[in-house]
Amino acid sequence: MQLHLNTPLLNSRALSQLSGSNVWLKMDALQPCGSFKIRGIGLACRTYYEQGARRFISSSGGNAGLAVAWAGRTLGVPVTVVVPETTSARAKELLHLEQADVIVHGASWQEANRYALTLKGESDAFLHPFDDPLLWQGHATMIDEVVASNVRPDAVVLSVGGGGLLSGVIEGLQRNGLYDIPVIAVETEGAASFRAAVEAGQPVELEHINTVASSLGAKMVCEQAVRLVGLHPVISEVVTDEEAVRACRRFIDDHRVVTEPACGASLACIYEQKAVLKAFRNPLVIVCGGATMSAEQLFSLYGGA
Structure with missing residues (x-):
């Protein structure tokens, strides 16, 4: 798909x-x-889902996080997106529209990313915004x-x-x-x-x-x-x-x-x-x-x- x-x-x-x-x-x-973003994020989400992932975690309050949320909703997989405090209200609104669980943490993407990695369980997949083959x-x-x-x-x-x-x-x-x-x-x-x-x-x-x-x-x-x-x-x-x-x-x-x-x-x-x-x-x-x-x-x- x-x-x-x-x-x-x-x-x-x-x-x-x-x-x-x-x-x-x-x-x-x-x-x-x-x-x-949905091109690469979509391929990654589909691949991880086929490998057994049953929740997607992202650390982006921007377009990558939105792509993960869209892919998750399409595949029927829950999504958690950790966004920094600087994330706009519009971005958070769009994430909620795609039924993502949004967590606000940290002053920068780096801080949000570190926290997002701590949330990953055995059946979860972490979607990096840009650094993944x-x-x-x-x-x-x-x-x-x-x-x-x-x-x-x-x-x-x-x-x-x-x-x-x-x-x-x-x-x-x-x-x-x-x-x-x-x-x-x-x-x-x-x-x-x-x-x-x-x-x-x-x-x-x-x-x-x-x-x-x-x-x-x-x-x-x-x-x-x-x-x-x-x-x-x-x-x-x-x-x-x-x-x-x-x-x-x-x-x-x-x-x-x-x-x-x-x-x-x-x-x-x-x-x-x-x-x-x-x-x-x-x-x-x-x-x-x-x-x-x-x-x-x-x-x-x-x-x-």
């Missing part, structure tokens, strides 16, 4: 005209729980779908937080023989843990996160994301919060789909016509989505400008 949708692959007239290139959009914002395997299916559509991009643009999407997309490119297609990994300035890891050659823990793109707020990326930099062409790009938010707003007008600023980071590469894209004529942007910010909240940022 596949828990994710095969999402549309759109050729964006608006973004193509703006950039002077042929821009493709993989619309994973249209997944049933609002983000790409099953997640990468599931996320890779978006590239399988692009290839099945007979589209061959010359670059893939995506947002990077903990590195799960990056790891999955590279797995998808490589298993389809697309070893030469570079990945442009985009972060916001206040959550640039991947840029720090690339510069150091190993995962580096940021002292703090300071960004409206809360879904990118992993203080340290997974080791797999750093390892893949040596095995596949990856380009690190950083945008501002304001650029990410502005991209989300423009995307609503152009494609009538609401995304959160974490997704807006990758879209900002196109909308702001970043120099990193000038060499590419057929880029693919992963519209990763995000359900934890409403349109009203999005338009309230930066004075509604």
Whole structure:
């Protein structure tokens, strides 16, 4: 039983005209729980269920936790999600809507994660938000779908937080023989843990996160994301919060789909016509989505400008 949708692959007239290139959009914002996370989380939940798991535990108050809750409800498995105190009321509301048991613990995701691990019993499965080979395997299916559509991009643009999407997309490119297609990994300035890891050659823990793109707020990326930099062409790009938010707003007008600023980071590469894209004529942007910010909240940022 596949828990994710095969999402549309759109050729964006608006973004193509703006950039002077042929821009493709993989619309994973249209997944049933609002983000790409259900691809990997869905595969992991299904696998653990088949192995005997009868409760799912997650430590994410964002899109990963929501994907676990959606998968659990679909499979008929109870879900416990431990979220930090900073989790928005909207995110908690969405988790409750999916019938998850929500526990608030700790000031950060790291603290919530440590507590969530203590809850795991013999018949439970723990779902990490981004650091699990099953997640990468599931996320890779978006590239399988692009290839099945007979589209061959010359670059893939995506947002990077903990590195799960990056790891999955590279797995998808490589298993389809697309070893030469570079990945442009985009972060916001206040959550640039991947840029720090690339510069150091190993995962580096940021002292703090300071960004409206809360879904990118992993203080340290997974080791797999750093390892893949040596095995596949990856380009690190950083945008501002304001650029990410502005991209989300423009995307609503152009494609009538609401995304959160974490997704807006990758879209900002196109909308702001970043120099990193000038060499590419057929880029693919992963519209990763995000359900934890409403349109009203999005338009309230930066004075509604």
